[in-house]
Amino acid sequence: EDQDLLLAAAYVSDAQYNRNVPFETSPQAIRLYYFYNHWAMQAATYFFICVDLSLALFEEPALFPLPFLVTSIAEVLCLTAFFGRLVHFAKVTPQMVFWKDTKNICIMVTIVLTLVDLIVYGILEALNVYGIRWSRALRPVFLINFPESRQIRRAFRSIRNTLPDVLYVFLLFIFSVGTFSLMALKLFGDRGLKTVEGSPYFTNILDIAFELYVLVTTANSPDVMMPAYEFNWWYSLYFITYIIINTYIFMSVFLAVVYNNYRKHLKNEIRTLAYLKRRKMIEAFNILKVKVGTESVVKEAQWRRLVKVVAPDISSSHLELLLRILDEGQKGHVDKVNFLRLPDLLNIQVITINVKRHPLEAWMPRVYQSVFVWAYDVIILINAIFIALDEKNPFISYAEWLFLSLYIIEILLKLYTYEPRAYFGRKQFWNWFDTLIIIAALVATVANTTIQSARKYNSQQILDIVLILRILRLLRVIVSIQRFRVIVTTLINIGPTMLTFGGLVLVVYYVFAIIGMEAFHGRVHFFGPNSTSPDALTCGNSALRDSAFARGKYCRNNFNDLGSSLILLVELTVVNHFILLANGFALVTHQVAKLYFIGFHIVVVILIVNIFIAFILEAFFVAY
Amino acid sequence: EDQDLLLAAAYVSDAQYNRNVPFETSPQAIRLYYFYNHWAMQAATYFFICVDLSLALFEEPALFPLPFLVTSIAEVLCLTAFFGRLVHFAKVTPQMVFWKDTKNICIMVTIVLTLVDLIVYGILEALNVYGIRWSRALRPVFLINFPESRQIRRAFRSIRNTLPDVLYVFLLFIFSVGTFSLMALKLFGDRGLKTVEGSPYFTNILDIAFELYVLVTTANSPDVMMPAYEFNWWYSLYFITYIIINTYIFMSVFLAVVYNNYRKHLKNEIRTLAYLKRRKMIEAFNILKVKVGTESVVKEAQWRRLVKVVAPDISSSHLELLLRILDEGQKGHVDKVNFLRLPDLLNIQVITINVKRHPLEAWMPRVYQSVFVWAYDVIILINAIFIALDEKNPFISYAEWLFLSLYIIEILLKLYTYEPRAYFGRKQFWNWFDTLIIIAALVATVANTTIQSARKYNSQQILDIVLILRILRLLRVIVSIQRFRVIVTTLINIGPTMLTFGGLVLVVYYVFAIIGMEAFHGRVHFFGPNSTSPDALTCGNSALRDSAFARGKYCRNNFNDLGSSLILLVELTVVNHFILLANGFALVTHQVAKLYFIGFHIVVVILIVNIFIAFILEAFFVAY
Ligand code: NA
Missing domain, CATH: 1.10.287 (Helix Hairpins)
Known part of the structure; x- marks a missing residue:
C-alpha cells in the first residue's frame, strides 16, 4: 500500500510542477524517479550545463586562457555527468518511450560528436595542425534537451x-x-x-x-x-x-x-497542459479511491499521508486549511472533483497577516495621510540632488547618514505596525524591495566611508557596486506611487517567463558567438584606449585602412573572446551601426561574411525580438 | 409627403455614410442639407484645404517663391471658402447645436487669428520689419475640424x-x-x-x-x-x-x-456608431411607417421611392435583389427589422459573374493546371533578369516586346474565359491590378522606344516614371502566388484607414515643419553635390565647423523649404542619426532646440508610430 501512495504522490507532484515524463510503475522505478526529481540532482545537472557552456571563456580564443588539457578534462567530466543523467532517465522511463524521444537521441548524438571533436582536435593539436572546435556550437543542445528545460523548449x-x-x-x-x-x-x-x-x-x-x-x-x-x-x-x-x-x-x-x-x-499549450494535469490527477485518484456508498472518494487519513509525501515541509495549519477547502461538508473524505483541485491549491502561497495601524496614523490620522507619506517622497528627491552634487564636500557626506537614518526610522515604524513575519511574507514583494534597498544603501555607505578613510582605492569594481547601490535607493519612489507600482508589478510578474526568454536568447547568442569566434577571431585587434601605435588606426589589420569601422574606432567590437563576442551580438541586436560592423568584418574576411550578420538579424531581430515584444504585449493585456 | 420622403432619405443616407450631423427638419433646411452633402461641395472644401496647406510651398522660406501679395490673396480666398462652408452648416444645423460644437468655434477662431496674422505680417513687411507667420501652424485645424474629417478626428x-x-x-x-x-x-x-x-x-x-x-x-x-x-x-x-x-x-x-x-x-467607437445608425434608421422608419394589421411596416412602393432617392444610380436588378432580401415573404411591404438592414445592404457591392473554363483548361486540363500557370511565373523571372541586364543591347530591347506580347495574350485569354464585365467587376481587384500593370508596361515600353529613337533625353522625370512602370510588372508574381495574395489583400483592405492615418501624420508633420522652418530656416545651407566652395564643408555656417553634421555631409537635410522639412521629418521618424541631426540644429541655434527634436520623437515615434503598428496588428488579427 505504501507503494501505491508513492506512485499516487508522484502523479500529484508531476501535476503540480507540470512534468510530463512517463515513468515505469515498478517500486524500484518509482524510487528512482523520486531520486531523479530530487532538487540536488536537478541542481547538479544545471551546474554541469553552466560549466560546459562557460568553458568557451577558457578555450582559445579565451578571455581567461587555460591549457587545452584542463578544458578538455572538464568537458569530458560534463559529458559523463550528462550521460549519467541520461542513463538514470532511461531506467525511469519505459524503453520504448526512451528510444522514441528525439531529445534523448539528440543528447547522445551530441555527446558522441563532442567526444569525436575533442579527440580529433587533440590529435591535431599534438601534430601542431590548426583545427576547428566545431562541436562547441552544439553545447546549448544540453541546455535545451534535458526534461527540466521544458519552458525553453516550449x-x-x-x-x-x-x-x-x-x-x-x-x-x-x-x-x-x-x-x-x-x-x-x-x-x-x-x-x-x-x-x-x-x-x-x-x-x-x-x-x-x-x-x-x-x-x-x-x-x-x-x-x-x-x-x-x-x-x-x-x-x-x-x-x-x-x-x-x-x-x-x-x-x-x-x-x-x-x-x-x-x-x-x-x-x-495551456489547453494541453491542463488536460495532462487532469489525467495525472485522475490516475492518482484511481489508485487511492475507495467506495463510500455509491461514490468513489479518498479517505481523509489517506489524503493526509499523500499530501505529506508530496509536500514534506507543509505546516499542519496549512494542511488543515487545504482539507477544509477540499472537504467542504467535513464528511471525512475528499471526492473526485475536489481531489483534482489539489495541485492548483498547493501552488498557492498562504500567508497570515495581522494589521495594526501605523503609530503615526493612530496618533494623528490626517497628518499621516497627507504629510508623512509625501514627506518621504520629498526626502528622496532632496537625496537625489545630494547624490548628484559633489560628494567630496564633507557636509554632503554627513547628510548621507541623515537620509539613511530617516529611511531606517520609517522601516522600523512599519515593522512595528505590521508584525515582522507578516511584513516579510513571501509575497510581500514591495516590503522586501524597500528593506533590501535600504540595507544595501547602508552597507554601501559604511563600505564607502571605510574605504575612503583607509585610502585604499584598489578595488574599482567594489567601489562601483557600492556607488550603484547607493543610487538604487531612489527606486523607493516607485514604492510610494501607486500607478508606478502597478506597472512594475506587471513587469515583475512576467519575470519568470522572462528568464525562459533569457535562456532562449542565451542559446542563440552562444551558437552565434561560437561561430563568430571561429570565423573572425584575431582579425580585428584592440590596442587600448590610449594606444599611439600606428596599427591602432587600422585595428591591426591593413584591410581596414580608411574603413568606417577603423575610422570610427570600433576596434573594441570584435570576436576575440566570448565576452567581447556576446557584447558585439548585443550591439547587433540593437541594430544601429549594423552595416558598419558587418562591413568591417566582411573587409577582414570575405563579402560572404555579411550572410552571418543578415542571418543573425533574421533570427534575433525578426523572430526573437518580435516574440519578446509579443510576450510583453500579451502580459500587459492580461494585467490591464 | 415628398418632404417626408426626403427627410427619411436623409436619415438613411446619414446611416449609410455614418454621418452624425443633427440637422433641422424644415423643408428648406433639408434641401440645404442635401446641398451641403453634395459631392461637389465636399470636393470644393477639400480643394480649398489642399490649397491652404500647400501655400507653405510658396511662402518664405519657399520651394517655389511667390510674392506675399499672391499667397495672401490665395489665403483670404481659402478663408472665405471655409467661412462660407461654415455659414452653410449653420443654416443646416440647429442654432444651439452649432454654437455648442467646439469644432465650429475652432474654425472661426482660426479664421480670425489667420486674418490678424496676415494683416500684422503685411504691415511689418511694408515697414521692412521681420515678422513670424505663426498662424501657418494652425492651418491643419481646417483639415481636422470640418465634419467630413470625422475619421481623422477619431x-x-x-x-x-x-x-x-x-x-x-x-x-x-x-x-x-x-x-x-x-x-x-x-x-x-x-x-x-x-x-x-x-x-x-x-x-x-x-x-x-x-x-x-x-x-x-x-x-x-x-x-x-x-x-x-x-x-x-x-x-x-x-x-x-x-x-x-x-x-x-x-x-x-x-x-x-x-x-x-x-x-x-x-x-x-464601433458600438456608438452602430447605436447612432440604428437610431437614425428608426427615425426614418417612423416617418414612413403605415399600419398593416397589428404590424407597422413600410409599403413596397414607398420603399422603392426611398431607395431611389438615397441611391439614384441603383440598377433595377439591384433594387429587385434588395427588395427580395428585405421582403422575404413577398408580402408587398418591409417590416421594421428588415428596414433597419438597408444601409448595410446598400454598402455591399453586387456583381454578376459568368464563368467559362479557360480555353487551355478545357482543351487539356492537366497541362493548364501544372504547366501553363507556372510557365508565366518562369517568364516573369526571366523578364526580371532581362530588366537587370544592360538594355543598350538591341537583343534585350527586342525581348521586351516578346514578354509584353506574352502577357497580353494571357490577359486576352482570360478576358475570353470570363466576360469582360465580370472580369473587370468593381471588386475584382487582382484582375484590375494585372491589367493595369500590363497596360502601364506597354505604355512605358512604347514611350521609351519613342523617346530613345527621338534622342531627346530632356524630361528626366518622365523617363524615371517610364522605368518604374516597366519594373512594376514584376508585381504580377504576387497575383500568381495564393499566399502572397492573401497578405497583400489584407494590406489593401486596410488602405482606406491607412489614408486616415496619412491625414493624421500630415497634420502633425505640417505643424512641426512650419515650426521647424520658422526656427531653423536659413541656418544650414546646401551648396550642391559637387560644390568646391569652402563654405560647403561647414554647410555655410561656421558654428558647424568640425561637427559630425557637416563632416558627414548632411547639409541637404535642412528646414529651408516645406519639401526639405518634410523629408527631414521623415528621417527623424526613422530615428537613425537622430542625435547627429538634433546636435547640428542645436549648434546653429541653441541647445534648447533639442527640445523640438525630443518633442517630435515623443509625439511621432512613441505615440503615432505605435498607433500605426497597433493598427496593422489589429487588421492582421482580424484577417487571419
Ligand atoms: Na538605428
Missing part, C-alpha cells in the same frame, strides 16, 4: 510553429526588396553618383540589395539616400516609399504574424 | 484617450532614465574619458540624460558606450542593462499601452 516550439507563416511574409518581403533594388539600379546606376566616402553609388545589384535590406533596420538612414537626394529631391520619394512599405508595414506585419502565432500556440 | 480622439495611461509609463520611463543618468555621472564622470571626437565623456548630467534618452531610439548605439567599454569591459553591463530595460521593455510597454487603449477605444 519557446523554441513556439518559434518553429511561427516559421511557415513568417516564411511567406519573408519571401514577399525579399521580393519587395528585390524589386526595389532593380528599380534603384536602373534609376541611379548610370548617374555617376558618389557616396560620402567617394565610392560609386548604387552600381551593383548585390550591394544595392544589401544596402536596402539594411535600410529596413534603419541603420544606414539617411546616408543611403543622401547622394540621390542631393542630386534631385524627387528621388527622396523613392526612399520614403521604400521605408513606408518595407520598414514600417513589413516589420509590423512580421510582428503581427509572430504575435498571432504566439497567442494561438500559447492557448493550445 | 484618430486624434484615440490618441487623446491614450494619453493618461501613456503619461504614467512615460513618467516612470523618465524616472528610469534619470536614475541611470545619475549612475552614469557617478561611474564615468571623474574618469577623464574622452569620446571619439575627443570631447569629455559623460561629465554633465543634462548631456548624459540626452544621450541616454537618444540611446532608447538606438541612434547612438554603440558609440555612446565605446569609451566606457574600452576603459573596462565591465561597464558594458551598465549599458546592456539600460538597453534591456529602457529600449526593449519600456518601448514594448509603450506599444502595449497604446495598443490596449486603441483596441478599447475602437470597440467603444
